[in-house]
Amino acid sequence: MSVLVYTESEQGKFKKTSFEVASYAKAVADQMGTTVTAVTFNANDTSELGKYGVDKVLNINNNDLEKFNANSYASVIEQAAKKEDSKVIILSSSADSKYLAPLVAVKLDAGYASNVVEAPSNTSPFTVKRTAFTNKAFNMTSIDTDVKVIGVSKNAFGLKESSGNASSEDFSPSLPEAGVTVQSVDKATDKVTIADAEIVVSAGRGLKGPENWGMIEELADVLGAATACSKPVSDLGWRPHGEHVGQTGKPVASNLYIAIGISGAIQHLAGINASKVKVVINTDPEAPFFKAADYGVVGDAFEVVPALIEKLKAFKAQNA
Amino acid sequence: MNILVCISHVPDTTSKINFTDDNTKFDTNGVQFVINPNDEFGLTRAMWFKEKQGANVTVVNVGGPETEPTLRKALAIGADEAIRVNTEAKDGYQVAKELANVVKDGGYDLVIAGRESIDYNGGMVPGMLAGLTDANFVTNCISLEVDGTNATAIREIDGGKETVSTSLPLVIGGQKGLVEESDLRIPNMRGIMMARKKPLNVVEPSNAETETSSVKFEKPVPKGAVTLVDADNLDELVNLLHNEAKVI
Ligand SMILES: Cc1cc2nc3c(=O)[nH]c(=O)nc-3n(C[C@H](O)[C@H](O)[C@H](O)COP(=O)(O)OP(=O)(O)OC[C@H]3O[C@@H](n4cnc5c(N)ncnc54)[C@H](O)[C@@H]3O)c2cc1C
Numbered sequence: 001m002s003v004l005v006y007t008e009s010e011q012g013k014f015k016k017t018s019f020e021v022a023s024y025a026k027a028v029a030d031q032m033g034t035t036v037t038a039v040t041f042n043a044n045d046t047s048e049l050g051k052y053g054v055d056k057v058l059n060i061n062n063n064d065l066e067k068f069n070a071n072s073y074a075s076v077i078e079q080a081a082k083k084e085d086s087k088v089i090i091l092s093s094s095a096d097s098k099y100l101a102p103l104v105a106v107k108l109d110a111g112y113a114s115n116v117v118e119a120p121s122n123t124s125p126f127t128v129k130r131t132a133f134t135n136k137a138f139n140m141t142s143i144d145t146d147v148k149v150i151g152v153s154k155n156a157f158g159l160k161e162s163s164g165n166a167s168s169e170d171f172s173p174s175l176p177e178a179g180v181t182v183q184s185v186d187k188a189t190d191k192v193t194i195a196d197a198e199i200v201v202s203a204g205r206g207l208k209g210p211e212n213w214g215m216i217e218e219l220a221d222v223l224g225a226a227t228a229c230s231k232p233v234s235d236l237g238w239r240p241h242g243e244h245v246g247q248t249g250k251p252v253a254s255n256l257y258i259a260i261g262i263s264g265a266i267q268h269l270a271g272i273n274a275s276k277v278k279v280v281i282n283t284d285p286e287a288p289f290f291k292a293a294d295y296g297v298v299g300d301a302f303e304v305v306p307a308l309i310e311k312l313k314a315f316k317a318q319n320a
Numbered sequence: 321m322n323i324l325v326c327i328s329h330v331p332d333t334t335s336k337i338n339f340t341d342d343n344t345k346f347d348t349n350g351v352q353f354v355i356n357p358n359d360e361f362g363l364t365r366a367m368w369f370k371e372k373q374g375a376n377v378t379v380v381n382v383g384g385p386e387t388e389p390t391l392r393k394a395l396a397i398g399a400d401e402a403i404r405v406n407t408e409a410k411d412g413y414q415v416a417k418e419l420a421n422v423v424k425d426g427g428y429d430l431v432i433a434g435r436e437s438i439d440y441n442g443g444m445v446p447g448m449l450a451g452l453t454d455a456n457f458v459t460n461c462i463s464l465e466v467d468g469t470n471a472t473a474i475r476e477i478d479g480g481k482e483t484v485s486t487s488l489p490l491v492i493g494g495q496k497g498l499v500e501e502s503d504l505r506i507p508n509m510r511g512i513m514m515a516r517k518k519p520l521n522v523v524e525p526s527n528a529e530t531e532t533s534s535v536k537f538e539k540p541v542p543k544g545a546v547t548l549v550d551a552d553n554l555d556e557l558v559n560l561l562h563n564e565a566k567v568i
Contacts, residue, residue: 070447070457095478099459102412102447111413111531114443127535132440136337139440140535179456180486183472187480195478199567223568241462241497242476247333247438248357248496256567267333273540277565279557280546290546295560299551311554315562 002037003029004086005054006077008094012044016159016196017092019052023160024152025090026053027119032088038166039080041065041073050166052159058083058171068096071179074103079173081108081147088126089149094195101151110147117156117274134247135273153274154195155253194245197226199256200275202245204230204268206261206282206301210238215305216260222312228252230262246271261301264289281305321375321466321488323366324428326419326445327394328356328437329387339537346439346537355390358434362494364503365464366432367398373466376400378426382409382418388520395515396507402518407525410533412440416448417528423453428489429469435460435493446493455489462497 005025007018018038025036035055040046042065046057058080065072077100081089089104091097093115105112117138118129125142128150132139143150194200201220207213213227220227227243234244245252247267257275261282262268269292272278280293281304290296297304331337331351338347355363369375379394381387382405391402405418423431431453436443443459450457456471458464462481463474469488474481476497507515549557561568 070459095460095476098443099447102416102444103451103457105413105444105531106416106448106451111411112442112444112448113532115441129538132537133331133337134438134441135540137339138538138540140538141532142535143532145531180458180484183483183485185477185480185482187477189479191479193479235501242479242481244496256561256565270333277561277567279561290548292543293546294543294565295557296546296548297551297554297557298548304551304554307551308554308557311558312568315558315568319562 002035002056002084002086003032003088003090004077004081004084005036005038005090006097006100007038007040007043007049008092008096009041009043012042014043014048017094017154018049019159020154020157021090021092021152022049022052022054024119024157026160026162028088028090029053031120031123037080037084037086039077039171046166046168050164051161053162053164054166055164057166057168059168060171060173062172064175067182069178069180069182070099070103072175074100074107075176076173077104078107080171087147089147091149091151093151093153097151101149105149108147108149109145110149111143111145112149112151113141113143114151115153116150117153119157131274134270135251136270153253155255155276156274192224192226194226194228194243194250194252197254199223199225199258200228200252200254201225201258201260202228202230202262203233203260203301204262205232207233212302213239215309219258219305219309219312222309222316230268259289259293260305262289263287264292321369321373321430322426322428323369323375323377324423324426324431325359325363325366325377325379325394325399326431326433327359327363327379327381327390328434328439329353329381329383329390330356330437330439333357333438337539343537344534353390355393356434356437358436358438358495360504361496361498362432362434362492363394363397363399364499364505365494367505368499369466370398378403378428380405380419380422382407382415382525384408391520392515393507395518395520396511397505398511400518402520404520404522405525406522407527411530412442412444413448413531414528416445416452418525419445419449420452421526422523423449430466430488431455431491433491433493435495443493446491450491453489453491455491456486457491458484458486459493461492461494464492464494464498
């Protein structure tokens with residue numbers, strides 16, 4: 001019996017979320033008095049996982065698994081879970097993991113809880129805290145099946161280092177029919193994505209038009225941040241749909257969220273509530289966003305943002 | 321093409337969220353319920369298939385009689401018939417099982433669900449339904465074309481999008497982007513009148529078991545007041561973000 005964790009990698013390198021889910025798995029394994037096994041797909045160096053509490057790595061090297069495929073990956077995780085007699089399977093809350101988790105749950109006849117934000121409060125009954133109502137509330141959920149699948153929210157549990165070495169074993173699962181074939185991937189690889197970003201700079205209709213996004217991108221650049229927007233902005237075609245955050249858009253769980261010219265409508269706030277620190281820049285002191293923010297500047301974005309960029313550049317130069 | 325659209329009946333996006341019975345139940349008092357926004361995009365796409373390629377569109381909900389106005393609204397938007405599986409929706413797996421029975425009985429080629437419902441945000445019903453019915457599955461779907469039994473879809477991934485090809489039977493988890501926002505339909509008087517005559521079939525559940533249970537709800541701890549920084553003193557903001565919040 002061990003806790004099984006699915007680790008994501010890109011071009012052989014682990015994503016940060018892999019260390020976060022490993023950290024979470026270690027906490028669960030400690031509570032249950034067992035060990036952590038990680039499944040990796042075409043990862044170059046799996047030794048790093050030991051630092052986050054992984055005891056054993058099932059190493060898969062297979063060209064047919066080079067591109068993510070939900071059905072194949074779910075089948076591999078199923079086979080790994082059976083091989084390890086795993087009762088708890090842990091995934092992240094990335095788009096791919098959320099795609100996989102329900103398929104894994106069906107294959108293993110397991111109960112699944114997504115958007116989990118804390119280590120289990122109890123392992124018998126197995127109870128976890130998850131977000132509900134798009135971050136307007138939490139739900140304590142018990143998973144009542146023998147095998148359990150958990151999707152961990154991003155940045156909720158954090159990275160927890162522990163001392164350890166992961167042993168490694170090659171694993172060659174059999175692959176089912178893929179069912180879905182990837183034709184092409186269109187990804188801006190040089191940009192920080194909203195899902196992975198520690199900092200998100202977001203702007204709303206207060207920016208007046210797409211031509212004004214230069215300063216938003218510059219601010220994001222200085223901070224190493226991803227850019228995002230409110231719903232009307234993407235509806236108006238000023239920014240791509242993939243940047244729309246909120247209840248009907250992407251959820252954001254960054255460490256810092258900077259909202260510029262965004263009113264703070266309930267649907268927008270719902271999607272960004274999970275961010276740790278929120279800064280708002282708005283001309284209207286009555287904008288609802290000020291009630292949700294930690295820091296606020298009442299002012300015109302067209303003056304405040306360029307000034308802030310300069311201050312941050314100076315700060316960076318000093319702290320370099 | 322025989323299309324099934326899964327409709328989740330959820331509190332309107334502006335709803336204040338409260339709980340009763342010692343925080344064990346969602347307080348529906350004063351809450352307006354709507355078609356889950358992700359499902360509304362899917363329903364609209366189904367209407368497009370119906371009008372452009374010919375399709376029969378059925379909408380389905382697993383829930384009590386209180387969800388019927390939401391199903392009637394979907395009929396008024398243009399669905400041909402509705403099914404309500406007469407049981408309280410308790411967890412994603414139970415809902416997926418009940419839906420799987422509907423899919424098997426109705427022989428649907430394409431099942432359109434929403435990526436997630438905005439109440440419990442489980443994001444599990446479409447995937448579980450695909451798994452239970454052995455159908456192909458694409459989630460976070462922002463484009464879908466069907467040609468005979470072949471389908472091409474675009475799904476959003478972290479930081480971009482991916483074009484995939486697959487075949488029917490297919491289950492998708494749809495979201496914004498599947499149709500233009502401006503294509504969403506508001507039921508008109510004629511639609512509402514016609515909806516009254518369309519079949520809304522109530523079927524009894526198979527009483528599928530749940531796998532998870534809701535123990536209790538909690539509200540986030542209220543936040544302290546905002547710290548305002550003068551627009552002329554942005555050094556202070558940088559200082560606070562660095563030394564107090566420790567985020568830069
Ligand atoms: C079903 C449904 C789902 C929705 N889902 C979402 C969602 O997921 N995400 C989302 O964002 N919205 C969503 N909305 C829309 C939401 O209700 C708001 O309409 C939207 O968030 C407002 O966007 P905004 O703040 O950019 O624009 P506005 O409401 O127009 O606000 C612009 C703000 O900019 C400020 N401003 C103007 N000029 C300046 C300036 N020069 N400098 C600084 N500030 C300035 C104004 O004071 C104002 O506060 C949804 C709505 C519905 C009905």
